[in-house]
Amino acid sequence: xxxxxxxxxxxxxxxxxxxxxxxxxxxxxxxxxxxxxxxxxxxxxxxxxxxxxxxxxxxxxxxxxxxxxxxxxxxxxxxxxxxxxxxxxxxxxxxxxxxxxxxxxxxxxxxxxxxxxxxxxxxxxxxxxxxxxxxxxxxxxxxxxxxxxxxxxxxxxxxxxxxxxxxxxxxxxxxxxxxxxxxxxxxxxxxxxxxxxxxxxxxxxxxxxxxxxxxxxxxxxxxxxxxxxxxxxxxxxxxxxxxxxxxxxxxxxxxxxxxxxxxxxxxxxxxxxxxxxxxxxxxxxxxxxxxxxxxxxxxxxxxxxxxxxxxxxxxxxxxxxxxxxxxxxxxxxxxxxxxxxxxxxxxxxxxxxxxxxxxxxxxxxxxxxxxxxxxxxxxxxxxxxxxxxxxxxxxxxxxxxxxx
Numbered sequence: 589x590x591x592x593x594x595x596x597x598x599x600x601x602x603x604x605x606x607x608x609x610x611x612x613x614x615x616x617x618x619x620x621x622x623x624x625x626x627x628x629x630x631x632x633x634x635x636x637x638x639x640x641x642x643x644x645x646x647x648x649x650x651x652x653x654x655x656x657x658x659x660x661x662x663x664x665x666x667x668x669x670x671x672x673x674x675x676x677x678x679x680x681x682x683x684x685x686x687x688x689x690x691x692x693x694x695x696x697x698x699x700x701x702x703x704x705x706x707x708x709x710x711x712x713x714x715x716x717x718x719x720x721x722x723x724x725x726x727x728x729x730x731x732x733x734x735x736x737x738x739x740x741x742x743x744x745x746x747x748x749x750x751x752x753x754x755x756x757x758x759x760x761x762x763x764x765x766x767x768x769x770x771x772x773x774x775x776x777x778x779x780x781x782x783x784x785x786x787x788x789x790x791x792x793x794x795x796x797x798x799x800x801x802x803x804x805x806x807x808x809x810x811x812x813x814x815x816x817x818x819x820x821x822x823x824x825x826x827x828x829x830x831x832x833x834x835x836x837x838x839x840x841x842x843x844x845x846x847x848x849x850x851x852x853x854x855x856x857x858x859x860x861x862x863x864x865x866x867x868x869x870x871x872x873x874x875x876x877x878x879x880x881x882x883x884x885x886x887x888x889x890x891x892x893x894x895x896x897x898x899x900x901x902x903x904x905x906x907x908x909x910x911x912x913x914x915x916x917x918x919x920x921x922x923x924x925x926x927x928x929x930x931x932x933x934x935x936x937x938x939x940x941x942x943x944x945x946x947x948x949x950x951x952x953x954x955x956x957x958x959x960x961x962x963x964x965x966x967x968x969x970x971x972x973x974x975x976x977x978x979x980x981x982x983x984x985x986x987x988x989x990x991x992x
Contacts, residue, residue: 608636608637608640611636611640612633612636615636642659643659643660646658646659647659647660687715687716687719690715690719690740691712691715693740694715694740694744694745697965698742698965700745711745712745714745714746714747715744715745717747718740718744718745718917718918719740719744721738721918722738722739722740722918725737725738725918726738729922734922735922735923735924735925735951735953735975736919736920736921736922736923736924736925736973737920737921737922738918738919738920739918739920739921740918741918741920741962741965741966741967742962742963742965742966743917743918743962743966744918746917748914748915748917751914751917752914754799754801755801755803755913755914755937755938756801756843756937782944782945782946782947783901783902783944783945783946784943784944784945784946784957785814785818785901785905785906785943785944786943786944786957786959787944789817790813790814790817790818790905790906790943791810791813791814791906791941791943791959792810792813792817792823792824792825793825793964794959794960794961794963794964794969794970794971795809795825795828795867795961795963796961796962796963796964797828797842797869797961797962798869799869800832800842800869800870800871801841801842801843802828802831802832802842802845802869802961803913803938803939803940803960803961804845804846804847804849804850804939805828805829805831805832805835805845805850805939806828806939806941806961807847807908807909807939807940807941807961808828808831808847808850808851808854808908808939808990809825809826809827809828809831809850809859809862810906810908810941810943810959811905811906811907811908811941811989811990812826812854812859812882812884812990812992813825813826813906814905814906814941814943815904815905815906815989815990815991815992816881816882816992818905819992824861824862824863824881825861825862825863826859826860826861826862826881826882827859827860827861827862827864827865827866827867828862828867828961829862829865829866829867829868829872830859830860830865830874830876831845831850831853831854831859832845832871832872833871833872833873833874833875833876834853834857834874834876835849835850835852835853836849836871838873840871841871842869842870842871846939847908847910847939847988848887848889848988851884851887851988851990852887854882854883854884854990855883855884855885855886855887855990857876857880858880858881858882858883859880859881859882859883860876860878860879860880860881861878861881864878864879865878882992883992884990884991884992885990885991885992886990886991887988887989887990887991888900888904888988888989888990888991889988891907891909891984891986891987891988891989892984892985892986892987893979893984894976894977894979894983894984895984896984896987897909897942897983897984897987898945900987900989901942901943901944901945904989905989906941906942906943906959906989907941907942907987907988907989908939908940908941908942908987908988908989909939909940909941909942909958909983909984909986909987909988910936910937910938910939910940910982910985910986910987911929911936911938911940911958911974911981911982911983912929912930912931912932912935912936912937912938912981912982913937913938913940913981914928914929914935915928915929915981916929916960916967916972916981919966919967919972920967920968921967921968921973922973923948923951923953923955923973923974923975924955924972924973924974924975924980924981925974925975925978925980926980929980929981929982930981930982931979931981931982931985932982933982933985933986935982936981936982936985936986939961940958940959940960940961940972941958941959942956942957942958942959942983942987943957943958943959944956944957945957945976946973948973953975953976954975954976954977955973955974955975955976956973956974956975956976956983957971957973958971958972958973958974958983959971960972
């Protein structure tokens, strides 16, 4: 219902310009106003528009009994817009109750605990801010102004800046949480211009890196898993924890690894199954005592365009890549595109696995199908569709894969 109100409000934005121009003409006619030149009239028209907005917002509060007087020089022409604002303000009371309910659900779903009441209050305020952003974005999505939608996930009590710092391993304090129950497995339907290794059985379950900045390790294991299935006809989930513990030098952290280093480690030492070396989400002491399931021979680099990426993925298998992951903070579904997503190599720090590409007929867009490592409760059951052929988020600039 709140999204509907926002949709109605956005729908009136187009009419607002026409309405304000009409009232401007009436204002000049009623009061016999003349200006020296066009520049002066434009300046005064901008002021008039600002004052009109203030009048409408104030009068909406007046209708709710929140003000004791009303404003305006003409009332009849803004009746419908005031009604929309009245409805929006009427939801403010319900919003607090709704956000508290969603806050309880969020904490329950993700097992979130805070050290003290002050920290919880701080996180709740951030959660409310994110909730408003989600609702406003999704209102635009409903109007066809966005190609993807947002939703609450395990990162919804973090600011986008904190989220970016976490991805880059800048020491943001860990927020204690446990994964929610996994949703039903997502099915990818092939259609026009589709190719997907997930549909061919070469992609295993989505991992959850937790507070450990180990996207690089899950990207590497995903590429190795895919290649082993393609080459041998079967495979197992491989140990991201072994890479975190053993490919990163002693004294390092989860964030100190990278995909190339992971592949080099596997070339030299091999890699065991996740069942034999399970994921803990913290950097520990290397304990690679189990038999290796897979080894690699070489690393193929130099993939720095989307054409290169498509050829490599089509002919070889799932490909590891770096992207700017920060703008994916609240992504839930649809084809992601955003001016905020950088192609600057300094921002390409989050490792993912490119497993295919597809075409969305509803919006006439091609996209990369990308497996992430933030659990199956994030995005489309752990995946994100990233707009193809625009190098969105730098997806084609830093990709690589191993040879077995």
